[in-house]
Amino acid sequence: NHPLDCPVCDQAGECGLQDYSYQYGRGHSRFQEQKVKSPKKDLGDHIYMYSDRCILCTRCVRFTDEVSASKELMVDGRGNKATIDIFPGVPINNPIASNVIDLCPVGSLLDKDFLFAQRVWFLKSTPGIDPLTCSGDNIWVEHNQGKLYRVKPRENAGINTWWITDEVRYGWKFVHAENRLQAPARREHGMMVEASWEAAYKQAIRVIKSNAESGKKTALVVSPMLTTEEGFALVEAIRAIDPSTALFLGPVPIDGEDRSFPNPAAGKPFVMRAEKAPNARGIRRVLEHFGGFKEFGTLVRNIGEFGAVVVTGNYPSDWVTSETQSTLGGKDLVLIDTHETSLCGGASVVLPSATFAEKSGSFENVDHIVQHFDQAIPTQHASKTEGQIAFDLRDLVAGRELSEPFVTGGVQIVDEQPGQVPAASDAVTMIRGELFDDAGVRTAMGAFDAFASYADLERAPEAVLVESDMAMVEL
Missing domain, CATH: 3.40.50.740 (Rossmann fold)
Structure with a gap:
């Protein structure tokens, strides 16, 4: 039921399903049935859900069960009517909620703040450290042409493992604030x-x-x-x-x-x-x-x-x-x-x-x-x-x-x-x-x-660029 939304999907360019489809998939679809269409959902302050893109891996559900222990997400329905949803009246607004956006392997859970802001292949990733608290959480600062667009967690098993707080993820807006001092x-x-x-x-x-x-x-x-x-x-x-x-x-x-x-x-x-x-x-x-x-x-x-x-x-x-x-x-x-x-x-x-x-x-x-x-x-x-x-x-x-x-x-x-x-x-x-x-x-x-x-402090490791292995062809 996954739609062909790649040209308009924010996950395009960093999507696991795209990678698997390119490496192992067919060039045409064998699907004959009517695709199930599901509505877009507003799950919380920072998260939209495009339900028809969801592959029901339940990573996000496990995160709210096991890591945040807030249990806002669940699988609702059965069979081809099963969807990820919040419990009625309980939005996913816990302090580390937006990590589910990074966990989602497809473009189902999307960041409201980053939605349609940039194509990810234009972004440059620079290693950073949490600038707002004493945690020392490792982050990627992603930017293009001198402007910040988003902050994502950078894995460090000894400090923040795979997560960052929403405070750090969205707290960088002061960099481009209108009240910046502009001259001495x-x-x-x-x-x-x-x-x-x-x-x-x-x-x-x-x-x-x-x-x-x-x-x-x-x-x-x-x-x-x-x-x-x-x-x-x-x-x-x-x-x-x-x-x-x-x-x-x-x-x-x-x-x-x-x-x-x-x-x-x-x-x-x-x-x-x-x-x-x-x-x-x-x-x-x-x-x-x-x-x-x-x-x-x-x-x-x-x-x-x-x-x-x-x-x-x-x-x-x-x-x-x-x-x-x-x-x-x-x-x-x-x-x-x-x-x-x-x-x-x-x-x-x-x-x-x-x-x-x-x-x-x-x-x-x-x-x-x-x-x-x-x-x-x-x-x-x-x-x-x-x-x-x-x-x-x-x-x-x-x-x-x-x-x-x-x-x-x-x-x-x-x-x-x-x-x-x-x-x-x-x-x-x-x-x-x-x-x-x-x-x-x-x-x-x-x-x-x-x-x-x-x-002897070592510099932070740079982002590893993944180059396509697609063979060049003459047109």
Whole structure:
């Protein structure tokens, strides 16, 4: 009864039934009977079911019985009228429900969020690590032409086995949010105005130095959303400006309690973590290496001791409370963040940074397992990674030029003729400098005992492309 929906089916290109049909199937159908047509069903917040494509393998039913233990799905009916369905009034909305989409071998259970968004053969898969919680779950970040389209689980028997939470699967939308900071800004005559990176950097350095020279301390708040390499580079850069800078760990969000799911095939439960920060342990390791740190709440209570405050954010949503805003609002604030928050209006300098998908580095999870992930897409707008910002500040303090790969001056190609080198209206100026490289920072970190586990960290394996074995024929 399976329909020939391949040209319009979202599963096309990654469908097990397609593979088997090509390898073992006939070129024509022997089916003479009337095919059974079944309606499309809305099973929950994230899942559509195209019932006529279902082959009744019951993988999804077993998942809700054995792994999530929520038992929303069942086989309803008998014979050729049997279908997968939910119990009346009980949608499949458990926290790991969308794993049934990955389990479905055909295009029956489909992701509402990804439906008709992209053909899968256009997508590029980059290995990533859960950027939202401390679990360290392995993921594939799938993207095309600089835009994320979906996140899927990447198998790791020692951590997440085959699953991820719906929170991680759908929590990446902030990467392309409309409130992303798009360019550096600095305060001039009481107003925030857009500035070049160099001008913003120089004002940030002036703010920190002037406070230090007047006897006021500098505070650096390092977010647990940053990679370990970025945290290391940032502390070095700010202490190159003010060696007495005090270190603080940014807020570590906690939402409820950990929740476990049976996952009997793995021999251990799958755990949904309540700690909503991917690298609090890695950042703590960095701050302890540089002489110790205090929690963010201590800074809020003792804010009067500090003149300049450098704050990193990179949280997926607005993390600034009214208390934080009122406390930091009266200080010389250098804000390094991905999205516009209520702190932006009161800052001296705002530097736009990159999200997890726009950088590479390592996170240390709740079990102190260090894992590497790769950059999936280019940095959005004019943002830079926190690591690159740290390197740029360090270069300017040392009297070097900014570390940019190249700077162009409005290049326009004119009078292009076959066989001729095209002329340009403006010259292209190349500025050589050191770019942030997480592997290089890890090598430097490896010289210290505290980072022994980082020295030989292997890169995450790349996606294995499956090439068709179909013979080429002349048309």
